[in-house]
Amino acid sequence: MRRKVTLKQIAKELDVSISTVSKSLRDSPEISEDTRLKVQAFAKLYNYKPNNIALSLKNKKTKTIGIIIPEIVHHFFATVISGIEQVANECGYNVIVCLSDESFDKEVINMEMLANGSTDGFIMSLSKETQQKKDFHHLQEVINQGMPVVLFDRISNDILCDKVIIDDQLAAYEATNFLISKGLKKIALLTTVDYVSVGKLRTDGYLNVLHDHGIEVDESLIIRIEDTEHCDEKINELLENKSVDAILAVNELFAVTAIKLAMSKGIKIPEDLSVVAFTDGIISKYSTPTITTISQNGIKMGRKAAEMLIKRLELEDEEDEHYKTEIIETNLIIRESTKS
Amino acid sequence: MRRKVTLKQIAKELDVSISTVSKSLRDSPEISEDTRLKVQAFAKLYNYKPNNIALSLKNKKTKTIGIIIPEIVHHFFATVISGIEQVANECGYNVIVCLSDESFDKEVINMEMLANGSTDGFIMSLSKETQQKKDFHHLQEVINQGMPVVLFDRISNDILCDKVIIDDQLAAYEATNFLISKGLKKIALLTTVDYVSVGKLRTDGYLNVLHDHGIEVDESLIIRIEDTEHCDEKINELLENKSVDAILAVNELFAVTAIKLAMSKGIKIPEDLSVVAFTDGIISKYSTPTITTISQNGIKMGRKAAEMLIKRLELEDEEDEHYKTEIIETNLIIRESTKS
DNA sequence: AAACCTTTCGAAAACGTTTTCGTGTTGAAA
DNA sequence: TTTCAACACGAAAACGTTTTCGAAAGGTTT
Structure with a gap:
């Protein structure tokens, strides 16, 4: 040896x-x-x-990016990591990945762990619990120490740092508008509880477009699903008790579940019911029928986030303090689940 | 600040x-x-x-595990990472993830990068190109330097180290056997080119079971798909020219593609055609019909790999040299794509 | 021959720890 | 009063680099 x-x-x-x-x-x-x-x-x-460690100690740079995300077994987050890794690789950086598991405590622990010299900066998406508690002291701490942070997707306006998101509200508006343009009126919304930032924004977009078209909002058509546990149950209730002709789902899972339940009730897709979902993932592409989705280009998001972070790292000298929020454009990918 | x-x-x-x-x-x-x-x-x-860096330098331990996998936008690999991360977290380790993108060169570069002090050991799955070239000098190098390596899923017998796999051959045997037990005889195989280790093993299992049942092997029913590009084309050819009553696919993608193509030709699933796939991922669970699969518990695999690696790391003193290969059990998850 | 410049190299500090060993002070025992 | 142990602390080395500065040796110019 x-x-x-x-x-x-x-x-x-x-x-x-x-x-x-x-x-x-x-x-x-x-x-x-x-x-x-x-x-x-x-x-x-x-x-x-x-030896990299010795170099890191001497240069006070690790050439390592810390990624903290809620989970990794999730197509969107995986694509974001992939995007980050691409850019990181090009620039000679490594990525160290931590999972918060949607837990505030884990997020804090991971962050403190990595902040003690292991990484030069962070790219993260907040855990549900963190968004609910609105406690961002761990992020503030790190930012105060001069470590750059880039938030993506699940962000908070209470934190001053670079961000990269899609325009959730606009996307929801446009998607719903698309449904309306097909002559659909009774549009249900499958969303999350409001403390999840993207859920809230998408809900807002949905509400706005209805308002702009003078369609009265039927609160009973808005289903707020907390955990995937009761997903089936709640959707069933909707399909049975209400006559809906379209559904906007804030993620693929809700959409595919709704489609399956609908089909089992003899409801034809898209003839009787049109479905649009957020997140253009693997399910939408391969389910039957394939699902019309709002693309949420994770690769691009990851790349952008990495670029922003690395730019800050290399320009460390005078801290701009001029934080940017980049918007990644979305577009509607029309597939079989919506009327043509 | x-x-x-x-x-x-x-x-x-x-x-x-x-x-x-x-x-x-x-x-x-x-x-x-x-x-x-x-x-x-x-x-x-x-x-x-x-400061972690200073500690690492002093202790000559980074408490970091290097993961090198072909890609991350892939349900199976994502679950493995998740499993690794769980154990790593419990033991106070971090994971640093590198993607080889199925490229030999990238695998080598990443490995050399991480081997210079950044990690204490490696968990990896070989890239296609590496398996094809059979060039493992980078792994040997690292192992010779005394860094433990654990290979999972895509392994090679030419490398002496700990490994964790499923019994691909047995699983293919049993899955095919299941189809035969339903009275199906004309069973096609959708597999990869042979240099991908798991593809080869699964093919062997398929061949063995046919042999054991005295069923003659029809080479034209074995479709070796190199890239997903020509996937549709080749499967179409099979469905049109051959009368098959069952399909064993070495991954979900091949299976769902076959199902879609079959259905579009009016072939009923599972009445006219039964389909079984490897990898119990997200597609199988949500496609229509849901797909019968061979579970390939990535979480368990990741956990086991991490346990093996960390055990070696903590017992570093006398190197056992007694390398183990752990087999993760699989089981058939029967869903709608197979006759009952 | 003195002064000076080049070339070529080494000593040492620095990054932030931990740990070994030495040392000065105190108080008690002889 | 002398001797010795216990106590409390500091100096320094070590991990592996990079870089600044100093210095010796040789050659060139006055």
């Missing part, structure tokens, strides 16, 4: 100083060509590679 | 030595209660937390 070789060992072996070895390997003009080549040859032979 | 406080700063502020501060915070009996309490109070006030 050949352990990794260090500068010190090379220096000893060649009977020169550590400085000389270091300089030789960095092609310093201070060193004569003779020794430089000798050292380089030796280093190559022993496959010398500088 | 309050930067993180160090031992040195505390020492200076309290006019004691760095050693005293360090010892006080670690409750050393060498220090009088007076100063100990004083230091601790001060440290708490300034929210002192030891």
Whole structure:
């Protein structure tokens, strides 16, 4: 077993100083060509590679980005990571991933863990619990220490930092508008509880468009689903007791569940019921019928977030304090679940 | 902006030595209660937390696990990461994720990057290209340096290290057997090219069971799909030219594609065609009809891999050299795509 | 021959810890 | 009064780098 070789060992072996070895390997003009080549040859032979930890300590830069997200077994979040990783890779950064599991405490612990030197900055999406508690001291702490943070998707206006989101409200507005344009009027909304920021915004968009079209809002058509546990139950109730001709769902899962339940009741899609969902994930593409969705380009979101973070990291000198919020455009991907 | 406080700063502020501060915070009996309490109070006030990088350098342990996988936008791999993260979290480890993108070069680069001190060990699944080239020098290198490696799912017998897999061959055997037990005979196989280890094993299992039942193998029923590009095309060809009554697919995507194409041709599922797929992912659960699958418990796989790696890390002293291969059990989840 | 410049290298500090060892002070025992 | 243990603390090394500065050696200019 050949352990990794260090500068010190090379220096000893060649009977020169550590400085000389270091300089030789960095092609310093201070060193004569003779020794430089000798050292380089030796280093190559022993496959010398500088130790990242030592470099991090010296440079006070880890070249590592901390990602904290609620969960990873989730198509959207996976695509975001993928996007982040692409950019990180291009720029010589690594990513270290932590999962909050939708728990406030875990989010805090992970953050404190990584903030103690492990990463140069953070890219994160808030856990449900954090959004509910509205307690962002851990983020503030980190930001105060001068570490850049970029929030995506599940953000909060109470935190001053860079952000990247889609225009949830506008997207919901447009999607609902699309349904209305097809002559549909009784449009139900399957959404989350209001403390989830994106759920709230999407609900607002839905409400606005109804208002703008002079359609009266029927509160009983708005189903707020807390956990996926009672998802079936609540949707069943809707389908049985109300006559709806369209559904806007804030995620794929709600949509596909609604479609399945509807079909089992003999309701034809899209003839009797049109369905549009947020998040253009794997389910929408492969379910039967395929589902019309609002694309939420995770890759692009991840890439943008990474670009913003790295830009801050490399420009560290004078902190702009001029935080930006980037909006990733969405578009409606029309598939089989909506009337044409 | 309050930067993180160090031992040195505390020492200076309290006019004691760095050693005293360090010892006080670690409750050393060498220090009088007076100063100990004083230091601790001060440290708490300034929210002192030891710097991970410095600790890593000193202890030569990073408490970090490197994960290298082909892609992350993939339900199975995401679940594995989730499993790894669970155990890592319980044991005070972090995970740093790199994607090879199925590229040999990227796999090598990522590995060398992380091997220079960034992680204590690796958990990985080989890229297609690596499996094709059969070039594992980067893994050997790392193993020779004394870093533990755990391979999962896409492994190679040429590498001596811990592994965790499912019994692909047995699972394929049993799944096919299940189809045969339903009286089905003309069973097609949708698989990958042979250099992908799991594809090969699953194919072997399929072949074995046919042989054991005295069913002649019809090579034209075995479709080897290289990339998802020509997936549709090849499956169409099969469905049109051959009369098949069952399909075994080595992944969900092939299965759902086949089902969609079949249904579009008026073939009824499962009446005319039964379909079983590997990988119990999100598609199988939500497609219509839902798909009978071989569960491939990624969470369990990830957990096991992490346990094996961490065990080696903590027992570092005498290297056992006694490498184990853990088999994660699979089971058939029967859904709507197969005759009952 | 003196002064000076170049070339080439090494010592040491710095990053933030932990830990070993040494040392000065105090009080008690001889 | 001397000796010794206990106590409380500090200096320094170590982990592996990079970089600044100083210095020796040699050569060139006056």
